[in-house]
Amino acid sequence: MSSVQRKAAFAGQEMIAFRVGEQEFCVDILAVREIRGWTPTTAIPHAPHYVLGVINLRGTVLPVVDLSSRLGFPASVPTPRHVIVVVIAEGQTIGLLVDAVSDILSISTDMMKSAPEIAQDQTKTFITGVVAVDSRMIARIAPERMLPERLRAVS
Amino acid sequence: MSALDEIRIVFFQECEEQLQELETGLTAMAGGETDADTVNAVFRAVHSIKGGAGAFALKQLVGFAHVFETTLDEVRQGRLDPGAEVMDVMLRSADVLNDLVAAGRDGGEVEAERTAPLLAELERLAGKGPGGHGGEDEDAEPFSFDDLDFTPVAFDLGDLGDLDGGGDGPKFRVSFRPRPELYAKANEATVLLRELGTLGPVSTTCNADALPLLDALDPEGAYLAWTIEISGEVTEAQIREIFEFAEWDCDLTIEALGLADLSEIAVPDAGADTGISVADLLARIQGELTGAPAAEGPAEPAPAPAAKAEAKPAAEAAEKPAAGGEKKEEAAPVIRVELPRVDKLIDLVGELVTTQAILSQRLEESGAAATGSDLMNSVEELQRLTRDLQDSVMAVRAQPVKSVFQRMPRIVREVASATGKKVGFQTRGENTEVDKTVVERLAEPLTHMIRNAIDHGLESPEKRLAAGKPEEGTVTLSAAHRSGRIVIEIADDGAGINRSKVREIATNKGLIPADAVLTDEETDQLIMLPGFSTATTVSNISGRGVGMDVVKQSIEALGGRLVITSRPGFGSTFTMNLPLTLAVLDGMVVRVEDDTLVVPLASIVVTFRPQPEDLQMIGAGQAVKVRGSTLPLIDVGLKLGYRDAPADPLTGVAILVEGDNNRRVALLVDDIRGQRQVVIKSLEKNYRPVPGIAAATISGEGRVALIIDVDAMMSDQSFDQFILGNEPIAAE
Structure with a gap:
């Protein structure tokens, strides 16, 4: 009960932060369904380089996106120590491959800054804001932009 | 959700079923099956909708259903001949009833312009019965002919006009014998009799002849019958309305008595008080049995035979539904499950x-x-x-696909009348069963294709006649099971696809290069390209911005395929090939490089190891000789991008597959691992459609395995090019 009250009093959000290479990113904790270890994927033909393939998540076919590659960093070489963050975005369930989960952040609205002007357009598409925690700058990513767009007509 | 809301939902679910019954019945009637069972089924459907709608105060629906039902009753009583013209009105009324039900459900209204003309037509048809405007010629004729037998001149049309318009009005004799079911359904004879009393002065007699001795009496039985004579301004319809919820649980005959039945007119005074004791009633029966015929006979015998002749079918009709009801109970019990x-x-x-x-x-x-x-x-x-x-x-x-097929005749009627074309519509194989999801998602593409077939496919009656064809075009909708899939065809006998025009449009719209070399077959498929529409003027039938590309997409989303075949002058056929279920598939598990893939067993003809002497190069592609014919050998690994260089055919296994249009190719895989039934998992749900892949499944190792789309593998298109070509659209 007290936790409920605390939550009600707390006007901000909780985020899950994770590491990709040298950088930290976060997503809204409400979008995260689970966090699981890496399992080998089944490659999808003609998928963009950042889509590693699909895995079986208790009967659901889950596409796994290499976040590093998606954000324009070097492609990850998945190891059993990598982690898949399973998120729900716009009705789709997808897995984001990250190096490790680093933190759970409780942030208030004033800690959230709009995304800085970054030269790289591609990155800007995926970053919806930046959180300043202590001395760290953590970019908040938009999980719904991680998958490639659906092709309109496939014939 | 309140209890009433739940009942409301059930009511509309039942309405759907009743509307289907109605459509089936009317279609059968239009086809000449006008037996009592069919007519009664139709009547019951409208009647049930009306009854339920009344409970929810859906006035517009009740009003329309009532008039519809009245006209149907005329058919049921054998007074209205269900000819082509009548059936046309009936079918269109069923369409409006459909709309009214939908409007009732969604809380809207149907414009009066739609209902009013039909109401007028229905009333005109119903007017032929005695309940309506009796002054009409057809109504009067049988009366006057019968009269001729007896009193050649005395009885004429003028008299009949007076009969209906006059203050005394017609008189009816109602014979009412409740059956035990009437009481079992909580109806009450007393209430019905009292209701009758409100219509006008009544004379009620009770017949207790069937009453057994006390020891043989079933307390829940029904032994009493009544004969009620009503005078005053009463119509048969009013009387029937009172019995409307009891009609099938009793023997009811309503006889119209002649105006000149003067001896009876005196009775009302005596019968006006309805609180007559049984003893009184019994006494009156005695009097009735001896006295009445004598009094009736000489006074005006003429109308009686005519009235009796009409009453007979009514009695028959009253018995038939009961028989129909029993039949229904024999069917396997059904439960509703969400x-x-x-x-x-x-x-x-x-x-x-x-x-x-x-x-x-x-x-x-x-x-x-x-x-x-x-x-x-x-x-x-x-x-x-x-x-x-x-x-x-x-x-x-x-x-069965019936539920969706049944919605199509209506589309045909609408489009036919909007385009002024004559269309005969046939359905075949409507009992073919397929997964409910597939059935539901068929409605939209089918509707669109049928619209297309009539609007674009069939020619105008003049053009057809000029081409030496029957004036009426034919559109056939058929379904059949074929090698584990369902094949649905929409065929028209129109002009066929105008290939030069199709080509011209495709070139103008930049869909194909001007110098593209296309076979006739390929040209036909062009109409399914996005952004293609052959209608030079946008008609309000097909030109709704939904093209064949959308139809094709919705069919592909179901794991199906759409193929068009056309013969100039003879018409076009749209063939849909769909999986029976979206859930399981028998597949052959194969290996390509390190990945496990599944090939649908239904499309596999044979598997074999290619021999050196069977291989040959045709252009840049490899071909293999199998069973006497040379077929393209498609390297699955290369096609799907699992490898960059072609594999050596001699180390792999070839699978001869057959796709749509009986087209065959051989697929080269590295190894075959066995057969098993796999559960189909959508790849699209969390990802997107992948060219060459139909769906995914979970393999025996618990990993995801992809299911090969055999027909896509056969297409000459390179998936790489396709993907790259679309990337600008796909990117943000």
Whole structure:
């Protein structure tokens, strides 16, 4: 009960932060369904380089996106120590491959800054804001932009 | 949700069923099946809708249903001949009734312009009966002919006009014999009799002849019958309305008595007080039996035979529905189950099948169970049971395509009248069963294709006649099971696809290069390209911004394929090939490089190891000779991008597959691992459609395996180019 009250009093959000290479990113904790270890994927033909393939998540076919590659960093070489963050975005369930989960952040609205002007357009598409925690700058990513767009007509 | 809301939902569900019954019945009637069972079924459908709608105060619906029902009753009583013109009105009324039900459900209204003309037509048709405007010629004729036999001149049209318009009005004799069911359904004869009393002065007599001795009396039986004579301004329709919810549970005849039945007119005074004791009634029966015929006979015998002749079919009709009702009870009992519950069950069984497969595989790998051992036998038994269970659960979802086919005649009528074309519509194989999801998602593409077939396919009556064809065009909708899939065809006997025009449009719109070399078959398929529309003027039928490309997409989303064949001058056929279920598939598990793929068993003809002497190069592609014909050999690994260089055909296994249009190719894979039933998992749900891949499944190892789309593998298109070509659109 007290936790409920605390939550009600707390006007901000909780985020899950994770590491990709040298950088930290976060997503809204409400979008995260689970966090699981890496399992080998089944490659999808003609998928963009950042889509590693699909895995079986208790009967659901889950596409796994290499976040590093998606954000324009070097492609990850998945190891059993990598982690898949399973998120729900716009009705789709997808897995984001990250190096490790680093933190759970409780942030208030004033800690959230709009995304800085970054030269790289591609990155800007995926970053919806930046959180300043202590001395760290953590970019908040938009999980719904991680998958490639659906092709309109496939014939 | 309140109880009333729930009842409301059930009511509209039932309305759907009743509307289907109605459509089936009317279609049968239009086809000449005008037997009592069919007519009664139609009548009951409208009647039930009206009854339920009344409870929810859906005034517009009740009003329309009432008039519709009245006209149907005329047919039922044999007074209105269900000829082509009548059936046309009926069918169009059914369409409006459909709209009214939908409007009632969604809380809207149907414009009066739609209902009013039909109401007028229905009333005009119904007017032929005695309940309506009796002054009409057709109504009067039988009366005057009968009159001729007796009193050649005395009785004429003028008299009849007076009969209806006059203050005394017609008189009716109502014979009412309740059956036990009437009381069982909480109807009450007293209430009905009292209701009759409100219409006008009545004279009621009770017939207790059937009353047994006390020891033989069933307390829940029905032994009494009544004869009620009504005078005053009463119509038969009013009387029938009172009995409307009791009609099938009693023997009811309503006889119209002649105006000149003067001796009876005196009676009302005596019968006006309805609180007559049984003893009084019995006494009156005696009087009635002896006195009445004598009084009636000489006064005006003429109308009686005519009235009796009419009353007879009424009595028959009253008996028939009861028989029909009994028949219905013989059918297997049915329960309503919410679909999500069934789906949950199917999901669970799907998981069970997967888990069972994993278990079998692990056991085999562990070597704990030798073939033939007790453990292995148990596992095999489990496998068999799981499969049976799955089949049974899937059967719950299977539905005949009838439910969607039945909606089509209406579309045909609408489009035919909007375009001024004459269309004969035929359906075949409507009892073919397919998964409910497939059935539901068929409605939209079918509607669109039927619109197209009439609007673009069929020629105008003049053009047809000029081409030496019958004036009426034919559109045929058929369904059949074929090698584990359902094939649905929409064929028209119109002009066929105008290929030069199609080509011209495709070139103008930049869909194909001007110098493209296309076969006739390829040209026909152009109409399914996005952004293609052959209508030079946008008609309000097909030109709704929804093109064949959308139809094609919705069919592909179901795992189906759409192929167009056309013969100039002879018409076009649109063939849809769809999976029976979206849940399971028998597949051959194959290996390509390090990946496991599944080839649908239904499309496999034979597998073989290519021999050096059978191989040859045709252009840049490889071909293999099999069973006497040379077919393209498609390297699956290369086509799907699993490898960059072609594999050596001699080290792999070739699978001869057959796709749509009986087209055959050989698919080259690295190895075959076996056969099994796989649970189909959508790749699109969390990802997007992948060219060359139909769906995904979970393999025996618990990993995702992809299911090959055989027809896409046959297409000459390179998937790489396709993807790259679309990337600008795909990118943000």
